[in-house]
Amino acid sequence: MLVTNRVNYILNTINRIGKVSVINLSKELNVSLETIRRDLKQLDEQGELIRIHGGAKNKKYKDEGTSFNNRAHLNINDxxxxxxxxxENIYEGCVIGLDASSSSWLVAQAMPDFRCTVVTNSLNNINVLSEKRNITTIALGGYFSEKYKAFYGLITxxxxxxxTLDLCVISCVGFDKESGVWDSNEYNLDVKRTLIKVSNKSxxxxxxxxxxxxxxxxxxxxxxxxILISNAEI
Incomplete structure (x- = not known):
């Protein structure tokens, strides 16, 4: 790929999602890690982005999402x-997708240990399901976010x-009948939209x-x- 095209790809990506990793860019552009590091260094010196450990971020980037650790114990009884x-919607032999929400983490904990397959980008879900011998877990790779304890990005x-999944389970930051379903950051947005797209039932x-x-x-x-599962008065 020409240097100009590569740089344009990096800038377009970072402007779209706010943050990129050297490893992901190397795989996506099929160039060495050192090449990407040189590109990011040059773009940082030109004031186009800010280099961080393992990658770079948009100068205006602000991740509005709440960390998994902070969400894990909110409204736990509800x-x-x-x-x-x-x-009740999970059955033996199904293929189910779980997002990286705290609600999906509780679903993973509650799942009966029968024969089925779970696809997830959540490290917490993977850890819980690893103790259930009859459940096959498929972990989606990608850029790991310590904040969200999950994998994201183009590889994911x-x-x-x-x-193709039988069903997926996702959560959100907010919802209503008129405006739709909302989230706070591009990382979670992309995975949730894709889960809906590839699932027969969401x-x-x-x-x-x-x-x-x-x-x-x-x-x-x-x-x-x-299927909407909520205790809100709708």
Whole structure:
């Protein structure tokens, strides 16, 4: 790839998602890690981006999402009640996608240990499911986010887009009937949209604290979700 095209790709990517990794760019552009590091160094010196450990970020980048650790224990009783309804839709032999939300983490914990396959980008889900002998876990690779304890990026999406799932379970930052389903950052947005696209049935699990809330990015319209599981008064 020509240097100009490569640099344009890097800048377009970083302007779109806010943050990039050297490893992902190397694989996506089919060049060496050292080549990407030189490109990022030059772009940093030109004031186009800010170099960080392992990659670079947009000068205006601000990740609005809440970390997994901070979300894990919010509204836990409400979530547990909703998780039980999600489990009713899971059956032996199914292929299910789980996003990296704290609600999906509770679903992974509650899943019966019968023969099925789970596809996920969440490290927490992988750890929980590794203890269940009858469940086959497919881990989506990609750029690892310590904040979200999950994998993201083009590699993650490319792996997922080649699959066909029976159902997926996602959560959100906010939802309502009129405006749709919302999330706070591009990382989670891309995975959730792709899960919906490749699944025969999509399940949104969202407790009442998320009803009538909006955020930065729209995942989809509410009618693109097959099953809404919530304790909100809708």
């Amino acid at each position: 979530k547990q009640t909703l998780v039980n309804q999600v489990i 999406r490319n792996n997922l887009i080649e699959m 399940i949104l699990i969202a407790d009442k604290s998320k009803h009538r809330k909006k955020s930065l990015l729209k995942i989809c319209n509410i009618d693109e979700i097959d």
